[in-house]
Amino acid sequence: MKDINFLRQFNLEHNTNSKLENEDVNEVFNYIDYVFFKRNVIFNTILKLENENNCLKNVYERYDDRQLLISNSQLISYIYEIKNSLETIIFNENANFLNQPVFIELKKMIYYFRDKIDSDIFKLTSDWKFSIDDHLLHEQISSFNYFYSSFDKITSLLEHLFFRLTGDHPRPKIEEKETFGSRIIKLSSQLTIDSTRDTYFRNWINLVSNSGIITIIRFKRNSLSHDFLNFxxxxxxxxxxxxxxxxxxxxxxxxxxxxxxKRTLAKNIQKR
Incomplete structure (x- = not known):
């Protein structure tokens, strides 16, 4: 497995105007999936930092491999290199990214997220902290919650497409426990290009569902929505x-x- 220098070199050699080779893009995706979702090193280091303020103590104590850590500076390097490489690929002018008309609003959201995360509100420095009296903390919270709402938007859009394709309303049963992407997986066979892509999509959703990163993100979201901040x-x-x-x-x-x-979707919808 390549180390962080692989991403660093990719980011040095490419930008959003570059012609990207599929082999390079797939290597980047595989590397990110491995270090960000499969291994717990980044996750553990974030938990350790958060636990210093007792923010995620209950989550932190549930994991047995907490000794797998990197330094704070290494963590920030990983985060920036992963972020920059994904932006290079997604915002590349040659990319055919989410070209279906139903995703227009979603694409606008991701452009907004990019500008917001690069603003002065979000800084990865230890001295960039706010009390509950500071309006910047509340701006961070509102931005985080808006970022998170994109998952509901994605799910609703895919459920809409599923209904247009099949005539069925894919609503979850009340007693069902939802995990990351659990509702989307039920739709994927009708929406994906073929069985190979469907398997890839399902496997990736399962990878994230079992990752530490999604645990900490969901915990933080629930905490911000339901718990009181310590003044x-x-x-x-x-x-x-x-x-x-x-x-x-x-x-x-x-x-x-x-x-x-979009052509295949439109054709399939017309056939129904």
């Missing part, structure tokens, strides 16, 4: 927001690669 502490949501942004970009790249193109 004696200072907070910085930059790191977890970067992770959420990376997850969204990678999710959309998988979706874009696996879902039927």
């Amino acid at each position: 004696t502490l200072k907070y910085n949501l930059s790191l977890i927001s970067f992770c959420l942004y990376i997850l969204i970009m990678r999710f959309l790249s998988v979706l874009s690669a696996c879902i039927k193109d």
Whole structure:
């Protein structure tokens, strides 16, 4: 497995105007899936940092491999290189990214997320912390929650497509416990290009569902929505927001690669 220098070299040699080879893109995706979702090193280091403020203590204590850590500077390097490589691929002017008309709003959202995450609100520095009296903390919280809402948007759009294709309303049963992408997996066989792409899509969803990264993101989202902030502490949501942004970009790249193109979707809808 390549190390972080592989991503660093990719980012040095490519930009959004570059012609990207499929082999290079797939290597980048495979590397990101391995270090960001499959291994727990990045996840453990984030948990350790968060646990210093007792923000995620209950989550932290559930994992047995907490000794797998990297330094804070290494963590930030990983986050930036992963983010930059995904942006190079997704925002590449030659990319055929989510070209279906139903995804127009979603594409606008991801462009907004890019601009927001690069703003002065989110800084990956230890001294960039705010009390609950600071409006910047509340701006971070509102941005994080808006980022997270994109998953509901994606699910609703895919359910709409599924209904147009089949006439069925894919609503979950109330007693069903939802995990990341669990509702989408039920739709994928009708939406993906072929069985190979469907298997890839399902395997990727399962990889993320079992990753530490999605655990910490969902825990943070639920905590911000339902728990009270400790007024004696200072907070910085930059790191977890970067992770959420990376997850969204990678999710959309998988979706874009696996879902039927607009012509095929339109043709299948007309046949129904």
